[in-house]
Amino acid sequence: MAIRAFGGELPLWVDEELEAARSDLGTDEGRMRLLNRLAERNVAEGSGGPFSALTVHRGTGEVVAAGVNLVLASGLSSLHAEVVTISVTQARLGTWDLGSLEDPLELWVNWRPCAMCYGATLWSGVRGLVVAGDGPELEALTGFDEGPMRDDWAEQLEARGVSVRVGVLTDEAVAVFERYGATPDKTVYNARTTGGA
Ligand SMILES: [Zn+2]
Numbered sequence: 001m002a003i004r005a006f007g008g009e010l011p012l013w014v015d016e017e018l019e020a021a022r023s024d025l026g027t028d029e030g031r032m033r034l035l036n037r038l039a040e041r042n043v044a045e046g047s048g049g050p051f052s053a054l055t056v057h058r059g060t061g062e063v064v065a066a067g068v069n070l071v072l073a074s075g076l077s078s079l080h081a082e083v084v085t086i087s088v089t090q091a092r093l094g095t096w097d098l099g100s101l102e103d104p105l106e107l108w109v110n111w112r113p114c115a116m117c118y119g120a121t122l123w124s125g126v127r128g129l130v131v132a133g134d135g136p137e138l139e140a141l142t143g144f145d146e147g148p149m150r151d152d153w154a155e156q157l158e159a160r161g162v163s164v165r166v167g168v169l170t171d172e173a174v175a176v177f178e179r180y181g182a183t184p185d186k187t188v189y190n191a192r193t194t195g196g197a
Helices: 012-024 028-045 081-093 115-124 137-142 153-159 170-181
Strands: 052-057 063-068 105-109 128-131 163-166
Touching: 012 028, 012 063, 028 052, 028 063, 028 105, 028 170, 052 081, 063 081, 081 105, 081 115, 105 115, 115 153, 137 170, 153 163
Parallel strands: 105 128, 128 163
Antiparallel strands: 052 063, 052 105
């Protein structure tokens, strides 16, 4: 099989949830409520893990894209919510450099990015990162291995012009991970889960 094309497709229901929440997105809490709803629906739909992200213009507050983790839907291990959301945003705005925009973009995520998405955030050009929380709760409750994050991850982003804010509706995000952890028959798609070391 000489397959050369690969990719993911944002499910229609993500944009439907975004539209339904539009009037609630003017506040930090409203944005995080949408992220938590998208994360839970994503598990129910079977598309991927309980993870979601938003890109928001810092000046106008306009949301460009919402995205969810699509690892299970796509069969691609790199399609975490941040990568999906950044990619959809770049496709919609027609640029690989989100740092070139007159009104800078912030990336909102329902927890601190994993090791891969930390890098993807840097490469995208977003100028801000807002997360519900950054502690060990995600890994402890869900079983996902987020990879070797630096202790000074936030300072490293700040040093590259990406502002970092942690702690919006933290308890609600943790509750999503708790419910996911209690979900029977879930696929925790860490690689190396079967076979040899
Ligand atoms: Zn990730």
